[in-house]
Amino acid sequence: MAQLPLSTNSRWIVDESGQRVKLACLNWVSHLEAVVAEGLSKQPIDAIAGRISSLGFNCVRLTWPLYLATNDSLASLTVRQSFQSLGLTQAIAGIQSNNPSIIDLPLIQAFQAVVSGLGNKNLMVILDNHMTQTTWCCSNFDGNGFFGDKYFDPDLWFKGLTRMATLFEGVRNVVGMSLRNELRGPKQNVDDWYKYMQRGAEAVHSANPDVLVILSGLSYDKDLSFVRNRPVSLTFSGKLVFEVHWYAFTDGSAWESGNPNQVCGTVVNNMMRTSGFLLEKGFPLFVSEFGVDQRGTNVNDNRYLNCFLALAAELDLDWALWTLVGSYYYRQGVIGMSENYGVLNWDWDATRNSSLLQKISALQYPFQGLCVLRKSMFDPLTLGPCSSSDGWYYSPQKKLTIKGTYFCLQAVAVGKAARLSIKCTESDSNWETISDSKLQLSAKVSNGDSVCLDIDSANNVITNICKCVSRDNSCDPASQWFKLVDSTRCPRLESFTKVNPIMELPVEDSRWESLAVA
Numbered sequence: 001m002a003q004l005p006l007s008t009n010s011r012w013i014v015d016e017s018g019q020r021v022k023l024a025c026l027n028w029v030s031h032l033e034a035v036v037a038e039g040l041s042k043q044p045i046d047a048i049a050g051r052i053s054s055l056g057f058n059c060v061r062l063t064w065p066l067y068l069a070t071n072d073s074l075a076s077l078t079v080r081q082s083f084q085s086l087g088l089t090q091a092i093a094g095i096q097s098n099n100p101s102i103i104d105l106p107l108i109q110a111f112q113a114v115v116s117g118l119g120n121k122n123l124m125v126i127l128d129n130h131m132t133q134t135t136w137c138c139s140n141f142d143g144n145g146f147f148g149d150k151y152f153d154p155d156l157w158f159k160g161l162t163r164m165a166t167l168f169e170g171v172r173n174v175v176g177m178s179l180r181n182e183l184r185g186p187k188q189n190v191d192d193w194y195k196y197m198q199r200g201a202e203a204v205h206s207a208n209p210d211v212l213v214i215l216s217g218l219s220y221d222k223d224l225s226f227v228r229n230r231p232v233s234l235t236f237s238g239k240l241v242f243e244v245h246w247y248a249f250t251d252g253s254a255w256e257s258g259n260p261n262q263v264c265g266t267v268v269n270n271m272m273r274t275s276g277f278l279l280e281k282g283f284p285l286f287v288s289e290f291g292v293d294q295r296g297t298n299v300n301d302n303r304y305l306n307c308f309l310a311l312a313a314e315l316d317l318d319w320a321l322w323t324l325v326g327s328y329y330y331r332q333g334v335i336g337m338s339e340n341y342g343v344l345n346w347d348w349d350a351t352r353n354s355s356l357l358q359k360i361s362a363l364q365y366p367f368q369g370l371c372v373l374r375k376s377m378f379d380p381l382t383l384g385p386c387s388s389s390d391g392w393y394y395s396p397q398k399k400l401t402i403k404g405t406y407f408c409l410q411a412v413a414v415g416k417a418a419r420l421s422i423k424c425t426e427s428d429s430n431w432e433t434i435s436d437s438k439l440q441l442s443a444k445v446s447n448g449d450s451v452c453l454d455i456d457s458a459n460n461v462i463t464n465i466c467k468c469v470s471r472d473n474s475c476d477p478a479s480q481w482f483k484l485v486d487s488t489r490c491p492r493l494e495s496f497t498k499v500n501p502i503m504e505l506p507v508e509d510s511r512w513e514s515l516a517v518a
């Protein structure tokens with residue numbers, strides 16, 4: 001685990017020694033009707049925490065309802081009593097078997113036990129006030145959306161934040177508090193956002209000055225654009241982080257019905273306008289929720305994920321995947337509901353989609369990803385870990401050359417391997433970024449064909465006819481999505497480091513980049 005507590009230095013989250021700490025988190029739901037972290041009827045806390053760690057995640061965004069901290073009658077209910085009230089007899093038996101030490105603990109102590117179990121596996125925890133009530137989130141009219149709503153009394157909220165911050169003061173693995181999930185609804189407005197979010201931040205910091213204070217935006221945590229010209233005013237520094245949510249369904253069915261290059265370009269531009277600009281202003285931006293249907297059959301989700309991974313790698317974002325949960329005790333009136341966005345299966349004893357997790361794992365550490373590697377001048381270029389890649393230089397003449405050599409990247413023909421060459425003056429070694437996504441690299445070969453970098457089934461770098469550059473909405477250009485990513489082998493705060501499953505270039509001099517695959 002990092003040297004805790006954490007703080008901020010410009011756009012980076014750092015530990016006590018000043019080293020970058022990248023948050024690669026899983027969301028674990030603990031705010032629903034039972035008010036117990038999901039899955040404890042299926043597996044021991046220690047086993048779940050161990051699996052999270054073994055999958056490469058370093059933290060958990062643990063959700064909690066405001067009433068857990070403000071309603072003493074609720075907080076003092078035992079786990080057994082809470083489940084009995086919902087008629088969850090099978091879940092009671094499961095907890096008795098897998099986690100007998102918590103079955104007769106008050107709910108608030110069971111919550112503490114989960115945090116402790118995560119700490120035992122060196123997992124950091126971000127406490128997320130998800131809702132006021134113990135219910136699924138969200139709608140515009142659920143009474144939990146914005147200050148002044150039926151179930152969202154600001155004074156009660158301050159009280160709950162203070163209690164939770166105080167409860168976990170000195171608990172080293174609790175590194176941050178997300179003040180409120182997905183502000184929304186007809187009452188939302190910028191003036192009240194500043195009025196109450198600033199007071200909430202001060203309340204948390206006063207009670208527990210060690211934790212990061214994480215602020216969400218408006219419109220289901222999609223919009224922080226108002227912060228561009230009106231800074232947040234706080235009495236403390238070095239602890240403020242902003243959070244944003246981004247799913248495929250944020251943009252309806254655009255990913256499935258539209259041209260992926262165009263949709264990716266439009267959505268990324270919008271994200272940078274509404275939240276990504278905060279990085280340039282010197283604030284960390286935490287994508288505290290993103291996720292996809294883990295069954296792998298949702299075209300909308302699949303196309304979105306490729307675009308998300310490219311941007312998350314390029315910007316080296318901190319993030320939390322939705323969700324760990326394989327199944328719920330009780331959700332929206334259904335006992336044992338399966339969660340298709342869940343990393344774990346219904347029984348919580350295996351992952352749902354290991355190949356998808358492998359794809360996401362490229363973002364778990366700084367300076368990682370899948371990058372273009374060379375064994376020799378004569379072997380085909382392949383994909384591999386960025387830690388083993390060469391540095392590349394992208395010149396003003398649009399040549400891609402390997403640092404310290406005369407070798408440039410050259411296209412040969414459609415379907416043929418891209419190769420290294422010392423003849424770098426022709427159009428076949430001029431690489432331009434094309435399409436609205438800016439994720440395709442194109443050159444013109446000797447017969448006049450324009451080709452794009454691509455990946456074949458053996459992970460070799462080849463060139464093919466460029467995909468989806470017309471208005472075709474049925475195509476999928478994902479195998480041709482590459483990104484030139486500035487990076488550094490040493491995590492220095494002043495350097496602009498990025499990660500991407502595209503191509504990586506190490507950057508002591510900002511001209512050197514990595515060629516990573518999106």
